[in-house]
Amino acid sequence: MATIGDVAQAAGVSRSTASYALSGKRAISAEVRRRVEDAVRELGYTPNAGARALATSQTMVIGLLAQFLEDEFAPAMLQYMLGVSNTARELGYDILLVSDADGTRALRRITDSRMVDGIVLLNVAERDERLPILRSAAQPGALVGLPADCTGVDVFDLDFEEAGRLMVDHLHRLGHREVALVSQPEHVIERGGAYVWRLQNAALEAARARGITLHTVSASSHQPDVGQDLNALLDARPGVTGLLINNEAAAAALPTVLHQRGLTAPSDLSVVGRYSDEFARTFSLPYSSIESAPDRLGRMAVRQLVRRIEGDVAADEPHVVRFVTPELVDRGSTGVPRPA
Amino acid sequence: MATIGDVAQAAGVSRSTASYALSGKRAISAEVRRRVEDAVRELGYTPNAGARALATSQTMVIGLLAQFLEDEFAPAMLQYMLGVSNTARELGYDILLVSDADGTRALRRITDSRMVDGIVLLNVAERDERLPILRSAAQPGALVGLPADCTGVDVFDLDFEEAGRLMVDHLHRLGHREVALVSQPEHVIERGGAYVWRLQNAALEAARARGITLHTVSASSHQPDVGQDLNALLDARPGVTGLLINNEAAAAALPTVLHQRGLTAPSDLSVVGRYSDEFARTFSLPYSSIESAPDRLGRMAVRQLVRRIEGDVAADEPHVVRFVTPELVDRGSTGVPRPA
DNA sequence: CGGAAGTTGCGAACCGGTTCGACGTTCCCG
DNA sequence: CGGGAACGTCGAACCGGTTCGCAACTTCCG
Numbered sequence: 001m002a003t004i005g006d007v008a009q010a011a012g013v014s015r016s017t018a019s020y021a022l023s024g025k026r027a028i029s030a031e032v033r034r035r036v037e038d039a040v041r042e043l044g045y046t047p048n049a050g051a052r053a054l055a056t057s058q059t060m061v062i063g064l065l066a067q068f069l070e071d072e073f074a075p076a077m078l079q080y081m082l083g084v085s086n087t088a089r090e091l092g093y094d095i096l097l098v099s100d101a102d103g104t105r106a107l108r109r110i111t112d113s114r115m116v117d118g119i120v121l122l123n124v125a126e127r128d129e130r131l132p133i134l135r136s137a138a139q140p141g142a143l144v145g146l147p148a149d150c151t152g153v154d155v156f157d158l159d160f161e162e163a164g165r166l167m168v169d170h171l172h173r174l175g176h177r178e179v180a181l182v183s184q185p186e187h188v189i190e191r192g193g194a195y196v197w198r199l200q201n202a203a204l205e206a207a208r209a210r211g212i213t214l215h216t217v218s219a220s221s222h223q224p225d226v227g228q229d230l231n232a233l234l235d236a237r238p239g240v241t242g243l244l245i246n247n248e249a250a251a252a253a254l255p256t257v258l259h260q261r262g263l264t265a266p267s268d269l270s271v272v273g274r275y276s277d278e279f280a281r282t283f284s285l286p287y288s289s290i291e292s293a294p295d296r297l298g299r300m301a302v303r304q305l306v307r308r309i310e311g312d313v314a315a316d317e318p319h320v321v322r323f324v325t326p327e328l329v330d331r332g333s334t335g336v337p338r339p340a
Numbered sequence: 341m342a343t344i345g346d347v348a349q350a351a352g353v354s355r356s357t358a359s360y361a362l363s364g365k366r367a368i369s370a371e372v373r374r375r376v377e378d379a380v381r382e383l384g385y386t387p388n389a390g391a392r393a394l395a396t397s398q399t400m401v402i403g404l405l406a407q408f409l410e411d412e413f414a415p416a417m418l419q420y421m422l423g424v425s426n427t428a429r430e431l432g433y434d435i436l437l438v439s440d441a442d443g444t445r446a447l448r449r450i451t452d453s454r455m456v457d458g459i460v461l462l463n464v465a466e467r468d469e470r471l472p473i474l475r476s477a478a479q480p481g482a483l484v485g486l487p488a489d490c491t492g493v494d495v496f497d498l499d500f501e502e503a504g505r506l507m508v509d510h511l512h513r514l515g516h517r518e519v520a521l522v523s524q525p526e527h528v529i530e531r532g533g534a535y536v537w538r539l540q541n542a543a544l545e546a547a548r549a550r551g552i553t554l555h556t557v558s559a560s561s562h563q564p565d566v567g568q569d570l571n572a573l574l575d576a577r578p579g580v581t582g583l584l585i586n587n588e589a590a591a592a593a594l595p596t597v598l599h600q601r602g603l604t605a606p607s608d609l610s611v612v613g614r615y616s617d618e619f620a621r622t623f624s625l626p627y628s629s630i631e632s633a634p635d636r637l638g639r640m641a642v643r644q645l646v647r648r649i650e651g652d653v654a655a656d657e658p659h660v661v662r663f664v665t666p667e668l669v670d671r672g673s674t675g676v677p678r679p680a
Numbered sequence: 681c682g683g684a685a686g687t688t689g690c691g692a693a694c695c696g697g698t699t700c701g702a703c704g705t706t707c708c709c710g
Numbered sequence: 711c712g713g714g715a716a717c718g719t720c721g722a723a724c725c726g727g728t729t730c731g732c733a734a735c736t737t738c739c740g
Contacts, residue, residue: 001454001478003726014690019728026729029688046452050393051726054695059390061455064437068422075415075622082408085439089446094455097404097437099425106429112386114341115401115434138341223624253624259599282415283623284563284593343696354720359698366699367717391696394725687736694728706717 002043010039053114062093062305063116063139065130067103067123071187071221073248076294079278080122080144083298091306093117103130111137118305120144120298121153125192140308142301144294146194150321154304156297159323160195163290164202166326167272170288171242172210176270176337179207179242180215180233182250189218199246199274215240221249230257241337242270245287251275252283266335277329287333290326297324342383350379393454402428402645403436403456403479405470407443407463411527411561413588416634419618420462420484423638431646433457443470451477458645460484460638461493465532480648482641484634486534490661494644496637499663500535503630504542506666507612510628511582512550516610516677519547519582520555520573522590529558539586539614555580561589570597581677582610585627591615592623606675617669627673630666637664 008018013032020026021036028036039045053059064084068074085095096116100106107130110116119134124145134141135152143150146157171179181203183189184196200216207214215237219229226249234240234257245251251273258265265271265287273280273289280289300322307313348358353372360366361376368376379385393399404424408414425435436456440446447470450456459474464485474481475492483490486497511519521543523529524536540556547554555577559569566589574580574597585591591613598605605611605627613620613629620629644660647653 001452004728005726015727016691016729017689020689023728026689027687032689044452046449048394048726049453049455050390050399051695052728053390054388054394054697055726055728057695061436073622074418074422078414078418081437082414082439085437089440094450095437095439096401097421097425097435099422099435100429109386110434112341112384113389115389223621227624249622249624252622255599256595256624256626259595281563282413282589282592284567284589284596286596344698345696355697356699356721357719360719363698366719369718372718388696391725392698394727395696395698397725681740683739685736685738688734690733691731693730695726698724700723701721703720704718706715708715709713710711 001048002045004045004047006043007036007039007045010043011035057114059115059117060093061096061116062088062302063096063098063107063110063119065098065103065107065119065121067101068099069101069123069191071185072123073221075282076248076275076279077122079276079294080298083295084120084122084302085298086295087299087302088306091302093302093306104133107133107137111139114138118142118309120301120305124155126194127192140305142305142308144297144301146198146321148194150319152319154301154308154319155321156300156304157195157323158292158297159325160198161202162323163274163326164199164204165206166290166328167244167274168203168206168210168212168214170272170328170334171244171270172206172212174242174270174334174336176212176242178213178215178237178239179244180217180237180240181244182217182219182230182233182247184218184247185221186218188221196246203244219247219250221247223249223253226250226253227257230254231261234261240269242272242334245271245273248275248279251285251287251289255284255286265333268338270334270337272328272334274326280329280331286331288331289329291329292326293324300324341388342385344385344387346383347376347379347385350383351375397454399455399457400433401436401456402433402642403438403447403450403459405438405443405447405459405461407441408439409441409463409531411525412463413561415622416588416615416619417462419616419634420638423635424460424462424484424642425638426635427639427642428646431642433642433646444473447473447477451479454478458482458649460641460645464495466534467532480645482645482648484637484641486538486661488534490659492659494641494648494659495661496640496644497535497663498632498637499665500538501542502663503614503666504539504544505546506630506668507584507614508543508546508550508552508554510612510668510674511584511610512546512552514582514610514674514676516552516582518553518555518577518579519584520557520577520580521584522557522559522570522573522587524558524587525561526558528561536586543584559587559590561587563589563593566590566593567597570594571601574601580609582612582674585611585613588615588619591625591627591629595624595626605673608678610674610677612668612674614666620669620671626671628671629669631669632666633664640664 021028119141141153220226271287361368459481481493560566611627
């Protein structure tokens with residue numbers, strides 16, 4: 001492999017001159033620049049990433065920490081990952097993918113060894129163990145998901161409170177008076193998936209304000225349990241006319257369940273989910289839903305992270321906590337409640 | 341951040357001694373080793389990855405090229421990625437995730453700049469444009485997917501021919517005489533997804549040998565087109581008693597389609613898919629299927645790749661092309677054909 | 681015509697590791 | 711008791727870039 005020394009020799013200049021000719025950080029005569037560029041092309045020179053990282057303390061790599069936990073719905077995570085990855089490439093960065101079960105050790109490893117210039121954390125829990133490590137790291141960090149303590153990092157998340165209100169309001173306006181909300185499994189909540197609570201509490205609050213009944217249940221994220229959970233719910237609450245689904249697996253399982261019970265949306269039951277449009281298309285989900293905007297969140301996180309890495313933002317500029325406003329995508333799965 | 345120089349100073353030895361004490365590549369007295377290790381702990385020393393890469397020409401990073409193309413089913417890819425990522429970590433390697441649309445440029449970039457020690461290619465097409473680049477790279481490569489030309493790389497794939505035969509045999513044994521095979525969209529085939537042909541041709545061959553009729557169709561990989569494609573198929577071929585699904589999106593859409601038509605498996609129609617068990621659980625798919633073993637394939641690819649990276653295999657040892665034998669997972673969606 | 685300012689390129693140092701050759705000790709054995 | 715081997719440590723060189731300070735050569739102006 002050609003080094004910059006080879007290029008310099010071929011162009012008849014010193015190594016430093018070759019470097020400056022390529023980086024443009026000092027004035028170089030047109031003639032010399034041409035000779036250097038020719039040599040680069042002829043030798044097929046590409047700078048060695050390790051050497052450059054050593055010299056500049058910049059790796060042009062962003063660490064992406066994605067935990068694939070039991071009881072969590074993996075395909076939903078993929079969309080965040082792609083949002084992050086694509087945006088990073090647009091900005092000139094590569095992605096180091098860390099899917100270790102032990103996120104804390106892995107995080108320490110890649111920050112301490114200086115493999116990355118910054119970190120994106122997905123799947124952030126309320127009291128995320130990775131956060132203290134990230135705060136004490138030399139590299140900036142951006143989160144997708146809202147922890148209890150946001151100091152020292154930039155945070156991006158869907159406004160789950162607003163999402164909860166939106167779902168309830170939508171059904172309320174159509175005339176529904178008894179509705180059920182299907183949430184993530186208990187494990188996810190215990191592990192600190194605060195977004196489940198945020199949506200649920202706001203939904204309960206809105207239901208109370210509007211004077212409608214809202215039943216809340218947790219459903220599994222696995223087959224066939226989730227189907228049983230849904231069936232149990234429908235058995236136990238025959239008066240329910242609307243279903244709010246904040247659980248991807250439940251949304252994916254719902255068509256089959258409704259089919260088996262001979263029910264159709266929206267004539268028998270109105271349904272509103274919370275997932276991305278991409279997810280809906282992939283899984284053939286015919287339900288209106290709150291767009292969770294994973295690609296947009298990933299994009300925002302990387303944008304801000306790169307601004308910090310490149311020092312476009314003053315070191316003392318306060319960190320941001322930014323919420324994406326949820327929007328309801330109408331797929332025609334809601335209507336007036338069936339007569340009792 | 342502490343450097344090895346700081347460690348050496350704190351331990352009262354030279355940098356080289358500190359290095360040897362940590363690597364164990366030369367004999368070091370117990371006393372000195374202890375002092376060095378104490379200093380490491382005290383200072384929180386972690387070697388700088390860039391410096392080490394420069395000195396050793398080893399980055400301990402594997403490049404993972406995953407293309408997320410239009411008309412391909414993203415969640416299926418995720419499982420290959422996780423198989424690769426988890427195995428890599430077990431063996432001490434990190435993963436550089438490359439999801440660029442332009443895989444060729446990206447591949448050249450990461451190999452030439454020496455960011456990675458080896459490459460895993462997913463989603464390999466019959467005449468994959470990335471292959472010539474990979475062959476001329478200094479790093480070894482492993483593929484998941486079978487290209488036309490396998491020279492210079494290690495190749496791992498499901499035995500799709502056997503899968504096709506298995507599907508046909510299974511229904512034939514149950515007494516089916518008219519069956520349809522739903523394949524990937526035309527685009528996937530045109531782009532070189534040879535596995536579609538491999539399965540289909542073997543299925544046709546087996547059908548001919550057994551004297552049963554096999555209709556073949558391509559279905560879209562998007563909603564709602566794929567549902568229409570399935571409906572069109574069932575309309576056009578009322579005599580069909582069995583369905584073979586080599587298309588993840590079609591498998592995911594099938595429950596809804598059958599429901600809408602008032603059909604149930606296996607009493608009205610026998611169904612066999614081709615996807616992983618993990619996929620079936622995630623998507624609530626109740627159909628028996630040929631296990632596509634993405635985690636196993638990813639694991640095999642990384643294992644062999646690391647063997648080559650670490651020189652455990654002679655440089656002239658021939659490259660391998662290894663097929664995983666498909667197995668049918670019975671989920672009770674097949675039975676004797678309904679009487680005409 | 682002399683000196684200040686601007687241009688252009690070079691040499692050397694540095695980033696933080698690894699590794700080779702050499703050197704001083706200690707130990708064993710003839 | 712002398713010589714060679716084994717052991718433990720060190721200094722220096724190297725990996726391949728970037729960057730700082732300086733010097734040579736022009737150019738311009740008073």
